[in-house]
Amino acid sequence: MKSPKSLPTSHQALLEQLVQVLSQDSRICGIGCSGSFASDSMDQYSDLDLVIAIEPEHYREVMAQRFEILNQFEQLLAAFTGEHVGEPRLIVSIFGGTELLHVDFKFVALPDAAQRVDDTQVLWQKESMLSDVFATAEPQYPQPNPQWIEERFWIWTHYAATKVARGEFFEALEFISFLRQNVLSPLALKQAGLTPSGVRTIEKRLPEFSAKLLETVAIPEKESLIFALKQCVVLYLELRQNEEVTVNDKAREACVGYLSELI
Numbered sequence: 001m002k003s004p005k006s007l008p009t010s011h012q013a014l015l016e017q018l019v020q021v022l023s024q025d026s027r028i029c030g031i032g033c034s035g036s037f038a039s040d041s042m043d044q045y046s047d048l049d050l051v052i053a054i055e056p057e058h059y060r061e062v063m064a065q066r067f068e069i070l071n072q073f074e075q076l077l078a079a080f081t082g083e084h085v086g087e088p089r090l091i092v093s094i095f096g097g098t099e100l101l102h103v104d105f106k107f108v109a110l111p112d113a114a115q116r117v118d119d120t121q122v123l124w125q126k127e128s129m130l131s132d133v134f135a136t137a138e139p140q141y142p143q144p145n146p147q148w149i150e151e152r153f154w155i156w157t158h159y160a161a162t163k164v165a166r167g168e169f170f171e172a173l174e175f176i177s178f179l180r181q182n183v184l185s186p187l188a189l190k191q192a193g194l195t196p197s198g199v200r201t202i203e204k205r206l207p208e209f210s211a212k213l214l215e216t217v218a219i220p221e222k223e224s225l226i227f228a229l230k231q232c233v234v235l236y237l238e239l240r241q242n243e244e245v246t247v248n249d250k251a252r253e254a255c256v257g258y259l260s261e262l263i
Contacts, residue, residue, distance in 0.1 A: 001015075001016065001123045001124060003015075004037060004038075004039075004040035004042060004121075005040060006036075006040050006042040007037065007042055008042065008043070008044050008046075010044070010097070010098055010099045010101065011042065011046065011048060011101060013097075014048070014075070014095055014097065014101055014103070015033070015048060015123070017073070018031075018048075018050070018073070018103070019031055019124050021072055022052065022069070023124045025062075025069065027054055027055050027058035027061070027062050028052060028054060028055075028062075029053050029054065029055050029110055029125065029126045029129045029130065030051075030052075030053035030110065030113070030125035030126065030129055030133075031050060031051070031052055031053070031122075031123045031124045031125070031130075032050070032051040032053070032120040032121060032122050032123060032130060033049060033050055033051070033120065033121050033123055034049045034051060034116065034117075034119060034120040034121070035047065035048075035049035035118065037121060038118065038120055038121045039118075039119065044099070047101075047102040047103065048101065048102070048103045048104070049104045049106070050105050051108060051113060051116070051120055052105055052106065052107045052108070053108055053109075053110045053113045053125075053129070053130050053133070054107060054108065054109055055110060056109045056110060056111065059107075059109040063107060066091055066105070067079065067091070070091065070105065073095065075095040075096050075097050076093060076094075076095055077093075077094050077095060077096045077100075078093065078094050079091050079092065079093035079094075080092055080093075082104075087106070089106055089107050089108060090104060090106050090107075091104070091105045091106075091107070093105065110129060110130070110133055111133060113130060113133045113134065114133045114134060114137040115137065116134075116139045117139060117141045117142065118139050118141060118195070119139055120139070122134070141196065141197070142196075143186075143190060143196060144182075144183070144186040144187055144190055146187065146240070146243035146245045147245045149183055149187070150240065150245045150246070151248070153183065153236055154248060154251040154252050154254075154255040154256075155251070155255070156183075157229065157233060157255045157256065157259060158254075158255040158258055158259075159175065160172050160175040160176060160179075160229050161226075161229060161255070161258055161259040161262060163175065164222060164225045164226060164229065165262055167222075169220035169221065169222070169225060170220055172220075172225045173218060173225070176218060176225070176228050176229060176232060179216070179232045179236075180199055180213060180216055180232075181199055182198070183232075183236060184213065184232065184235050184236060184239065185199045185202050185209075186198060187236075187239040187240075187243070188202075188206055188209045188239060189202070189205065189206065191239065192205075192206060192209075194206070199213075212231075212235055213235070215227075215228070215231040216228045216229075216231045216232050216235065222262075226259070226262050229259060230259060230260075233256060233259070
């Protein structure tokens, strides 16, 4: 198993144990690791993002036994499935030992392993089965759709403004966070040629944009929320200039006008 130079010792020890045990299951035909492992950018806080490729004829059986399989490891402290991120094949877990380590296990039928959002390094495989599947398709991270965003942004702006007007300040806070995570940061990262993964590590990847993003951070008070929401609009309009979209100026004028009238 080839490991990146940045792999912490604690992570390496657990990873070697996981691969050693899981590779003994005849139904498993390959194990890969993606994320910061594959990009050699790990630190002591990094997760392990594992892809467990299963022989297709055994896939349903393994899916039904995933927790039994992971319960082989005494260090496993807790685990749950990933419906909250739209990925029921995923098991999110935490392992104990010298350090607490977060490990994601994504169980996929071998042919489905080709559909991935980032590079995945093969840790172990039967013959070249996993490598061969990876060779059939390039990783593709979901990209923000500027037209889809434009068709929704002004309705979202009005919605957030009504929450401020009604005094639902925490609701408004959450919605502004939604705009940062799903609109502003992905568009900025896309335009910079970077993976549009929400606000993750955006401080390091786009420090100048992050300084602007700070102006959208509010406290649960009316004036602060209004200012932050207006800054979301300013940032969005700056980013929209770099995209080819059919704009809805009528909706923009009405919804921004509503926001401007809040006192």
